[in-house]
Amino acid sequence: xxxxxxxxxxxxxxxxxxxxxxxxxxxxxxxxxxxxxxxxxxxxxxxxxxxxxxxxxxxxxxxxxxxxxxxxxxxxxxxxxxxxxxxxxxxxxxxxxxxxxxxxxxxxxxxxxxx
Amino acid sequence: xxxxxxxxxxxxxxxxxxxxxxxxxxxxxxxxxxxxxxxxxxxxxxxxxxxxxxxxxxxxxxxxxxxxxxxxxxxxxxxxxxxxxxxxxxxxxxxxxxxxxxxxxxxxxxxxx
Numbered sequence: 001x002x003x004x005x006x007x008x009x010x011x012x013x014x015x016x017x018x019x020x021x022x023x024x025x026x027x028x029x030x031x032x033x034x035x036x037x038x039x040x041x042x043x044x045x046x047x048x049x050x051x052x053x054x055x056x057x058x059x060x061x062x063x064x065x066x067x068x069x070x071x072x073x074x075x076x077x078x079x080x081x082x083x084x085x086x087x088x089x090x091x092x093x094x095x096x097x098x099x100x101x102x103x104x105x106x107x108x109x110x111x112x113x114x115x
Numbered sequence: 116x117x118x119x120x121x122x123x124x125x126x127x128x129x130x131x132x133x134x135x136x137x138x139x140x141x142x143x144x145x146x147x148x149x150x151x152x153x154x155x156x157x158x159x160x161x162x163x164x165x166x167x168x169x170x171x172x173x174x175x176x177x178x179x180x181x182x183x184x185x186x187x188x189x190x191x192x193x194x195x196x197x198x199x200x201x202x203x204x205x206x207x208x209x210x211x212x213x214x215x216x217x218x219x220x221x222x223x224x225x226x227x228x
Contacts, residue, residue, distance in 0.1 A: 034216050043117060043205055043219035044158075051214065090158065094213055100170055101212030105158045 006106035021076040023091030032094030033074040119220035133194040138206030147189040153202040
């Protein structure tokens with residue numbers, strides 16, 4: 001069965017430090033891959049997406065993610081974290097099932113940013 | 116403003132009651148998705164509609180039902196409410212099957228007392 005794993009439930013980084021959030025998926029083919037961010041009390045916002053082509057994708061708010069087929073991973077990165085990046089981040093995997101596309105969300109990683 | 120409108124933003128009701136949550140998708144989007152988010156269960160997919168037809172079902176209880184109307188807005192009906200139904204309920208929309216990602220509303224916080 002298709003699945004997505006975010007192994008880190010909670011991550012703390014210092015403001016200005018680099019960030020990498022991990023995401024691994026299980027799927028027989030190359031899926032659609034997404035990262036979303038959820039600020040407290042808000043809905044999820046799409047940060048970036050990957051369908052095909054260049055494996056390094058750029059998103060909003062200075063985030064990027066790299067698709068590594070050999071590792072079944074789609075890790076999110078940011079070179080310098082700002083206090084406003086504190087939020088919960090969800091990786092999502094889209095795949096075709098029964099003629100339709102379905103999306104599975106990971107369990108999320110909460111990011112805390114300390115001064 | 117994401118373009119997806121959910122009402123009401125907050126709802127407090129008693130156990131055993133029935134409530135209706137409403138969602139207006141982003142203009143041009145044909146698909147609507149409902150999700151439940153709670154601390155212990157995380158983000159759970161409930162149901163998807165595409166252009167008025169049910170497309171996929173997730174972990175939706177029999178006490179819950181939904182529909183999408185001809186104007187594409189959707190309603191999620193929750194009945195015989197239990198304390199455990201207290202959660203954030205999100206609606207999301209997409210153009211088609213979600214290949215380009217979803218646009219989420221800001222959610223309805225349901226508290227069952």
